[in-house]
Amino acid sequence: MTTPLLSVRNLRKSYGALKVTDDVSLDVASGELHAIIGPNGAGKTTLIHQLSGSLPSDSGTVHLAGEDVTPLSMVARVRRGLARSFQITSILDGFSVLENVALAVQARSDSSFRFFRPSAGETALNAEAMTALDRVGLADRAGRRAGSLSHGEKRQLELAVALATNARLLLLDEPLAGTGPEESAILVGLMRALKATHTIVLIEHDMDAVFALADRMSVLVYGRVIASGAPDTVRSDPAVRAAYLGEEEAA
Amino acid sequence: MLNLFLIQALNGVQLGILLFLVAAGLTLIFGVMDLINLAHGALYMIGAYLAATLTAATGSFGLGLLLALPATLAFGLALEVLVVRHLYGRDHLDQVLATFGLILILNEGVRIVWGAAPMSVPVPDALSGSVHLVGTLHYPLYRVAIIAAGLATALGLHLLVNHTRLGMRLRAGASNGPMVAALGVDIRRLFLVVFGLGAMLAGFAGAMVAPILSVDPGMGDSVLILTFVVIVIGGVGSVRGAFVAGLLVGLADQLGRTFGPILLRSVMDASAASQTGRTLAPMLIYILMAAVLFFRPSGLFPARGSR
Amino acid sequence: MSTLVARISAEPPRRRAALSGTALAGLVLAALAALPLAAEAAGLPFLVVTATRMMIFGLAALSLDLVLGYGAMVSFGHAAFIGLGAYAVGILDAHGIRDLAVQAPAAAVTCALFALVTGAISLRTRGVYFIMITLAFGQMAYFFMVSLAAYGGDDGLPLSGRSTLFGMRLIEGDPALFYLVLAVLAVALLALRRVVASRFGRVLRGSRDNAVRMQAIGFSPLPYRLTAYVIAGAIAGLAGVLLANQAEFVSPAYMSWQRSGELIVMVVLGGMGTLVGPVVGAAALIALEEVLAHYSDHWRLGLGVMLVAVVLLSRGGLAGLAAKIGRRA
Numbered sequence: 001m002t003t004p005l006l007s008v009r010n011l012r013k014s015y016g017a018l019k020v021t022d023d024v025s026l027d028v029a030s031g032e033l034h035a036i037i038g039p040n041g042a043g044k045t046t047l048i049h050q051l052s053g054s055l056p057s058d059s060g061t062v063h064l065a066g067e068d069v070t071p072l073s074m075v076a077r078v079r080r081g082l083a084r085s086f087q088i089t090s091i092l093d094g095f096s097v098l099e100n101v102a103l104a105v106q107a108r109s110d111s112s113f114r115f116f117r118p119s120a121g122e123t124a125l126n127a128e129a130m131t132a133l134d135r136v137g138l139a140d141r142a143g144r145r146a147g148s149l150s151h152g153e154k155r156q157l158e159l160a161v162a163l164a165t166n167a168r169l170l171l172l173d174e175p176l177a178g179t180g181p182e183e184s185a186i187l188v189g190l191m192r193a194l195k196a197t198h199t200i201v202l203i204e205h206d207m208d209a210v211f212a213l214a215d216r217m218s219v220l221v222y223g224r225v226i227a228s229g230a231p232d233t234v235r236s237d238p239a240v241r242a243a244y245l246g247e248e249e250a251a
Numbered sequence: 252m253l254n255l256f257l258i259q260a261l262n263g264v265q266l267g268i269l270l271f272l273v274a275a276g277l278t279l280i281f282g283v284m285d286l287i288n289l290a291h292g293a294l295y296m297i298g299a300y301l302a303a304t305l306t307a308a309t310g311s312f313g314l315g316l317l318l319a320l321p322a323t324l325a326f327g328l329a330l331e332v333l334v335v336r337h338l339y340g341r342d343h344l345d346q347v348l349a350t351f352g353l354i355l356i357l358n359e360g361v362r363i364v365w366g367a368a369p370m371s372v373p374v375p376d377a378l379s380g381s382v383h384l385v386g387t388l389h390y391p392l393y394r395v396a397i398i399a400a401g402l403a404t405a406l407g408l409h410l411l412v413n414h415t416r417l418g419m420r421l422r423a424g425a426s427n428g429p430m431v432a433a434l435g436v437d438i439r440r441l442f443l444v445v446f447g448l449g450a451m452l453a454g455f456a457g458a459m460v461a462p463i464l465s466v467d468p469g470m471g472d473s474v475l476i477l478t479f480v481v482i483v484i485g486g487v488g489s490v491r492g493a494f495v496a497g498l499l500v501g502l503a504d505q506l507g508r509t510f511g512p513i514l515l516r517s518v519m520d521a522s523a524a525s526q527t528g529r530t531l532a533p534m535l536i537y538i539l540m541a542a543v544l545f546f547r548p549s550g551l552f553p554a555r556g557s558r
Numbered sequence: 559m560s561t562l563v564a565r566i567s568a569e570p571p572r573r574r575a576a577l578s579g580t581a582l583a584g585l586v587l588a589a590l591a592a593l594p595l596a597a598e599a600a601g602l603p604f605l606v607v608t609a610t611r612m613m614i615f616g617l618a619a620l621s622l623d624l625v626l627g628y629g630a631m632v633s634f635g636h637a638a639f640i641g642l643g644a645y646a647v648g649i650l651d652a653h654g655i656r657d658l659a660v661q662a663p664a665a666a667v668t669c670a671l672f673a674l675v676t677g678a679i680s681l682r683t684r685g686v687y688f689i690m691i692t693l694a695f696g697q698m699a700y701f702f703m704v705s706l707a708a709y710g711g712d713d714g715l716p717l718s719g720r721s722t723l724f725g726m727r728l729i730e731g732d733p734a735l736f737y738l739v740l741a742v743l744a745v746a747l748l749a750l751r752r753v754v755a756s757r758f759g760r761v762l763r764g765s766r767d768n769a770v771r772m773q774a775i776g777f778s779p780l781p782y783r784l785t786a787y788v789i790a791g792a793i794a795g796l797a798g799v800l801l802a803n804q805a806e807f808v809s810p811a812y813m814s815w816q817r818s819g820e821l822i823v824m825v826v827l828g829g830m831g832t833l834v835g836p837v838v839g840a841a842a843l844i845a846l847e848e849v850l851a852h853y854s855d856h857w858r859l860g861l862g863v864m865l866v867a868v869v870l871l872s873r874g875g876l877a878g879l880a881a882k883i884g885r886r887a
Contacts, residue, residue: 052774078776090771092764103764106757107776113785114757116749122757165775287686289819337870343685344632345869348826351819352865359859476697476815479690487686530705537698541679544691548682 003066005030005199006051006082006169011060013046013223020046022223024060028169028216033191033200035210038220039243044203045087047220048173051201052084053077064169079108083167085158087174087203093147097138097157100146101129104164132164136190152183159190163198170200176209188212211235219243254388259509260502265394267501268401272456273474274481274493275408276449282425282488282554284339284442287346290330290353291453292475298323298454299466300361303370312375312462319458320451327450331443339442354472361468369465397459404455405494412490421445425488425554480536484543486550495551500536507535583747583834590740594733606732607804612844613739614800616837617746619824621793626822627831628754629786630766631681632689635696636821639669639791641813643798645703648715648808658721658799665799666792672699673791677784696818703810714809721803729803739800743837746793750833753789762786823865 004027011024020043028034038044049055051062053074061070069077092100099120105128106112106119119125133139136156141149146157155175162170175191176184188209194200195213204210210217211231218228219240227237234240277291301322306315334353338346374393381389412418420441424431432438457470464470481500485492512528519527543551590609597605622636646665655661676695680688704712720729729735753759765772765779772779802808811817820843828839850857 054770054773073778074773075776075778078774084774086771086774090768090774092767092771094767095764099760103760103772103777104775106760112757112761112777112782115759116752116756118752118755119757119760120755161775281686285686287689334866334870341869343689344626344822344826347632347634347689347819348823349866349869351823352862352869355858355862356866357862359856359862363856363859472815476694480694483687483690483694526708529707530702533701533705534698537694540691540694541676544679544682549687 002030004028005032005065006034006201007063007066008051009061009063011047011050011062012058013043013050013055014058019223021050021057021220024220024223024225026218026225026228028199028201030168030199031195032215033195033202033213035202035204035214035217036220037204037207037210037217042220043223044220045173046223048084048171048201048203052082052171078165078167081166081168082171083162083165083169084171085162085173085175087177089151089154089158091146091154091157091161093145095146096142097133097144097146097149098126098129098142100157101132101160101164102126104161105129105132108166129160129164132160135163135193136160137186150183152179152186155179155183155187156190159187159194163194168199170194170198172200172202172204174203174205176204176206184209254386255509256506257384257388258390259505261390261394261398263502263505264498265398265401265501266505267498268398268405269456269460269497270474270477270481270501271494271497272401272404273453274478274485274497275405275490276445276452277478278482278485278488278490278493279421279425279445280449281482283421283445284424286335286338287343287350288335289347289350289475290357291449292471292473292478293354293357294323294327294330294450294453294471295457295474296361296466296468296471297326297357298457299461299464299470300365300370300457301326301454302458302461303372303466304365306372306461312372313377315372316458320455323454323458324447324451327454328443328447330450331446335446336439336442358468358471365468367468369467370461371465372461374462393462397463400459401456404452408452408490417441417444422554477536480540482550484540484550486553488554489550489552492550492552492554500539503539504532504536508532511535587740587744591737594736598733603732606736608844608848610732610736610739610804611801612841613736613743613837614797614804615821615824615844616840617739617743617800618794618797619821619828619836619840620743620746620750620833621790621797622821623825623830623833623836624750624754624762624786624793625790626825627833627836628759628762628766629783631783631787632822633680633692633787633790634689634815634818634822635676635692635694635699636790636794637815637817638696638699638813639673639794640798640801640817641703641808641810642669642672642699643795644802644808644812645709645715645798646795647721647799647802648717649709651717651721652709652715656718656722657725658723661721662796662799665795669795669798670788670792673788674784677787677791681780681783681787693815693818696813696815700810700813700815703813710808712810714807714811717802717806717808720806721799735800735804739804742796742800746796747833747837750793754833758782758785827868 006028008024008026011021012019013021024047036044036047046055050057053072053076057070061068063069064077064080064082067080069080069082102125105125109125130139130142133142136159138153138156138160141153149157159175175187179187184206191200191202191213202210202213214231216228216230217234218225219234221243226243227234227240273291273295277288280286280288280291298319302315302319305318306312309315309318334349338349378393378396381391382395383389412421420431420436424441477500481493481496484499485496511532512525515524515528593609594606597603618636618640622633625631625633643665646668647661650661650664680691680695683691709715720735723729729738754763761772761777761782765777765782769779798812801812824839824843825836827842828837829835846861847857850860
């Protein structure tokens with residue numbers, strides 16, 4: 001078997017006595033869309049923070065394409081091709097849509113310690129940014145102020161920014177959060193298209209979307225992975241039905 | 252040499268105690284209210300002026316000091332209600348501008364009311380003279396009294412912060428303000444009490460130094476900066492940190508001024524050493540601050556992470 | 559799509575505003591260039607001195623805007639750089655080095671180094687810590703100069719005369735100094751305009767608006783913030799060089815923390831993150847000082863009341879008020 005693009009081993013994080021992630025291990029093969037599901041408070045967002053490097057782990061390792069990235073900061077991991085989107089929309093409201101994306105291109109192309117040439121006029125940066133915007137269907141919004149976009153468009157912009165980092169692996173933290181049915185359909189279509197070119201770790205509450213998109217999935221309950229595998233296998237796993245679907249029905 | 256060292260160490264402790272009194276309130280104001288208050292030094296100045304005036308009016312320093320305390324408290328409370336209260340939750344930059352404005356008003360107001368010339372307050376008769384310590388060493392009784400009064404206040408504060416209901420709220424507020432508000436504590440009253448307490452402590456410090464320093468309109472400014480150094484070293488929101496850092500800064504400053512040149516004499520000639528020492532000594536505490544920050548960016552006793 | 563790219567890159571969103579701004583700046587520049595002649599004709603030569611002073615502090619406020627307005631770093635020690643720049647002139651002058659070609663680079667390098675060291679320590683922290691630490695470092699520089707008895711200490715240090723430029727006594731007269739200051743200010747303004755629009759400036763602005771987002775696309779804000787801090791320090795040092803020349807005297811008072819506070823007031827009143835605004839703010843504050851000082855020795859009281867009132871009465875803070883006024887104008 002080839003080396004998985006993302007390999008997580010025995011990852012742990014506790015706050016005092018509370019184990020938020022507890023011995024999480026999972027592999028994500030190149031080209032796979034791996035969904036992580038679980039009830040609220042299962043530790044999904046904490047896990048994303050640990051994977052992206054914004055939160056240090058207590059123990060365990062994260063390997064990206066065979067390289068141990070556990071001690072690396074978020075910035076260093078982004079440079080190695082691991083990009084994330086945010087659950088709460090996090091874009092530069094005061095910048096244009098194009099500039100939001102162009103900044104991500106700028107981050108990986110040459111030095112940003114250039115002081116005199118106007119960055120807004122750099123055609124190479126803008127062209128690459130437009131490619132990313134085009135992929136998420138926002139090309140016609142490029143000149144708009146990012147803060148003026150609709151909620152769904154902002155979620156699309158988040159995706160475009162993550163794409164523009166040239167990531168090999170996208171960590172998407174609830175990309176559908178707060179979107180209506182129409183917006184959500186657009187985003188699901190987008191993610192389906194992204195699957196062709198990117199390896200994706202998707203955290204999502206919308207089960208229809210998850211089962212429509214995922215190649216494999218892991219179920220996180222109280223910080224532990226209780227099941228991992230193809231959607232159908234997971235769906236019929238008794239532990240999952242008891243712990244997760246049971247709670248859904250109860251709720 | 253040993254006598255000189257002891258004298259300077261005592262001077263350092265005395266300065267440290269004063270800095271602690273000013274810093275204790277201010278560190279809580281930073282920590283609990285997340286308010287940067289540049290005008291805190293002005294309250295120290297107000298305390299000194301009120302003590303000077305009331306001493307002159309009553310003819311007794313003890314009475315003057317005793318009356319100056321509630322007067323500074325009232326002044327602080329009025330300031331909180333009129334201006335400071337409206338700054339909570341605002342941008343730090345707004346707080347900087349408004350409290351900078353307050354300093355201008357208070358410094359200028361003092362000049363208008365009391366004039367620009369320094370005022371002096373005589374050391375009370377009962378506390379004049381000096382005490383015999385060891386060998387040939389004598390130390391002014393009044394300064395001993397300052398140290399004693401400061402330590403007593405520090406003990407009182409320690410009991411207040413660690414063993415009372417108010418103290419519990421203060422500590423909770425310093426480590427997590429929004430949570431305390433969410434738990435239904437009357438945050439307005441808590442803030443008012445903290446600000447008033449801080450004002451009174453600063454005023455107390457100002458009143459106590461009135462007999463040994465000249466009382467003048469700029470006296471609050473230099474203390475403010477030293478207080479900032481103390482708070483940064485001790486950790487925002489930590490009264491214990493303010494105490495330790497106050498003593499540290501006081502000792503470093505006083506000992507550095509005297510012994511810096513003496514130590515330098517071992518590596519350079521006497522006149523160069525005294526020249527260099529005199530230039531570097533005032534910088535010592537800032538270097539100390541930089542060093543502490545380098546290793547502990549949120550100070551020695553952080554009440555919460557630096558933000 | 560490629561046509562779209564071309565259109566967007568040819569037409570950045572704020573181009574029109576920038577254009578009218580440039581036209582206005584040109585007009586102001588022309589008016590300023592005529593000022594010494596007009597002042598002479600009107601028999602009011604002191605106007606040239608006042609205007610020079612305004613522009614010197616405008617230069618300092620402009621540099622602070624890079625830190626405060628574009629970097630969101632509330633630096634309360636900016637006057638230290640003015641003082642260090644002034645002392646570079648004073649100390650070199652005392653050793654017989656009187657040429658700006660040496661003094662100005664020496665001042666800029668000294669200030670850049672001081673900014674590099676103090677910035678590297680201060681920028682490890684944020685919020686109230688950063689404010690207090692920059693203030694403390696500013697005071698450290700102040701006390702250093704106060705105790706530097708060899709160069710006047712507390713009393714300050716008179717210069718032997720104004721600096722020469724490449725050996726020539728070009729700025730002996732007040733109008734000549736005025737034009738030099740105007741030229742330096744104009745160049746600094748234009749240069750910083752480019753800097754804030756450059757790649758570097760874009761990262762700085764992005765980090766101001768959302769540091770976590772910047773990290774998530776691969777930028778660590780610290781080196782950019784530190785660089786901005788160093789650039790601003792060097793420019794403020796140049797302001798100090800000019801101030802020393804105007805007064806023919808250097809004093810620790812240039813770097814007192816009240817001065818730092820006034821610089822912040824200039825930037826905020828004029829409009830943070832606009833570059834031109836802080837220059838206008840500096841002129842306004844100095845004009846206000848002159849007017850208030852004319853009526854009363856206690857003019858600072860008036861300034862203080864104004865500051866408190868403006869902050870208390872404007873709900874979105876001073877910045878909000880400035881933006882509101884800007885929008886109406």
